[in-house]
Amino acid sequence: MSDSLDPLTAPAYSVKEGNGWLVVFNPDAPRQMDVQLHQRYVHDGVVCCIKFSSDGRWLAVGTNNAVILYDLTQDQKVTFSLTSEEGTGKPNHARSVTISPDSKFLVAGSEDNIIRIWDIESYAFIRSLVGHRGEVYALTFTADSCYLLSASGDRTVRVWDTTQFQSNAAAEVPHRTLHSADPQKSKQVFTSLSVDSLSSFVAAGSLDGIIRVWDIRPELGREEPVGVMSGHADGVYGIQFLPSYPDSDVVTLVSASLDRTLRRWEIRVDEKQFLCKQTLTGHKDCVLAVSTLQIGREQRLASASRDGTVRLWDLKTGMPYFMIQGHTNTVTSVDLCTDGMLLASGSGDREVRICELLVNHECLWVSQRSLFNLIGNYTIQ
Numbered sequence: 001m002s003d004s005l006d007p008l009t010a011p012a013y014s015v016k017e018g019n020g021w022l023v024v025f026n027p028d029a030p031r032q033m034d035v036q037l038h039q040r041y042v043h044d045g046v047v048c049c050i051k052f053s054s055d056g057r058w059l060a061v062g063t064n065n066a067v068i069l070y071d072l073t074q075d076q077k078v079t080f081s082l083t084s085e086e087g088t089g090k091p092n093h094a095r096s097v098t099i100s101p102d103s104k105f106l107v108a109g110s111e112d113n114i115i116r117i118w119d120i121e122s123y124a125f126i127r128s129l130v131g132h133r134g135e136v137y138a139l140t141f142t143a144d145s146c147y148l149l150s151a152s153g154d155r156t157v158r159v160w161d162t163t164q165f166q167s168n169a170a171a172e173v174p175h176r177t178l179h180s181a182d183p184q185k186s187k188q189v190f191t192s193l194s195v196d197s198l199s200s201f202v203a204a205g206s207l208d209g210i211i212r213v214w215d216i217r218p219e220l221g222r223e224e225p226v227g228v229m230s231g232h233a234d235g236v237y238g239i240q241f242l243p244s245y246p247d248s249d250v251v252t253l254v255s256a257s258l259d260r261t262l263r264r265w266e267i268r269v270d271e272k273q274f275l276c277k278q279t280l281t282g283h284k285d286c287v288l289a290v291s292t293l294q295i296g297r298e299q300r301l302a303s304a305s306r307d308g309t310v311r312l313w314d315l316k317t318g319m320p321y322f323m324i325q326g327h328t329n330t331v332t333s334v335d336l337c338t339d340g341m342l343l344a345s346g347s348g349d350r351e352v353r354i355c356e357l358l359v360n361h362e363c364l365w366v367s368q369r370s371l372f373n374l375i376g377n378y379t380i381q
């Protein structure tokens with residue numbers, strides 16, 4: 001499948017070129033959408049992470065010594081400094097950024113082991129969360145915005161009570177600490193994090209290639225994992241749950257790895273089953289980030305890679321919709337807006353690019369194979 005998305009060998013009709021970018025659509029599947037470069041933002045340093053808000057209004061970008069918050073509806077931006085009060089002059093990259101589902105808090109985790117929180121409405125700094133003894137690589141909120149979870153190079157995941165964020169800044173924010181059964185393994189560094197939509201389970205990917213799952217329900221919560229998933233041959237840098245439903249006993253998770261693959265997992269915690277159901281291949285280098293989105297019955301998966309490309313996949317079929325090429329360095333991060341219309345990517349080339357995904361309801365897009373089936377030996381020019 002990787003060859004079908006190679007711009008050098010793909011059929012001409014499946015390639016769309018723009019100014020400094022191109023898209024290769026899967027020639028073996030119906031073309032369900034078009035892609036257009038919508039916006040480019042250039043920064044002073046490497047873009048380490050990006051995140052849309054749940055309502056699609058905001059885009060947070062983490063870079064060296066700063067977090068930039070873009071208001072996409074007003075075409076405005078605000079910059080928040082990550083420079084320490086001590087003024088050491090050392091770089092302090094934002095390794096992770098997130099926005100609470102209620103769009104109240106902007107949060108960044110950085111190289112100095114600190115989590116910083118700002119009020120989005122007023123842009124005011126609220127407080128720092130300290131306690132991690134390693135870089136904060138990943139952040140996520142529960143769906144109700146009541147808890148913030150953080151993953152760190154100190155081999156722990158912490159669960160913070162957001163209702164205490166705006167209390168006395170000198171007081172410590174209550175939190176739980178999650179760890180593995182064997183926290184002393186040298187490569188056990190948690191680099192990615194996700195919580196399911198019912199706020200029951202949290203999963204963390206690690207440099208040792210293992211995904212660990214904790215039950216965080218108050219009545220059942222434990223500090224050690226309820227299960228692990230092994231299968232990746234290298235570190236897991238991206239992880240995300242798909243939406244869960246109260247009447248289902250199956251939880252679905254996707255992961256991205258330095259082994260150049262993506263995997264889809266099915267979890268049945270009560271039955272102690274943690275199974276890989278699908279492996280996606282095609283990227284030519286390490287896969288560093290993932291983002292998922294469910295629209296009706298459609299399940300989309302976006303992936304970012306060190307090969308400089310972004311791919312969008314149909315998770316149900318395992319087939320890619322298209323590949324986007326244009327960044328001139330590693331694509332470090334990717335995110336899908338919840339309205340299904342925007343895809344953002346951040347890169348070592350210091351750029352954030354936002355692509356618009358346009359569904360064409362007036363035309364029926366079909367592949368070359370379908371055209372042959374319909375009208376015989378017809379040559380597409």
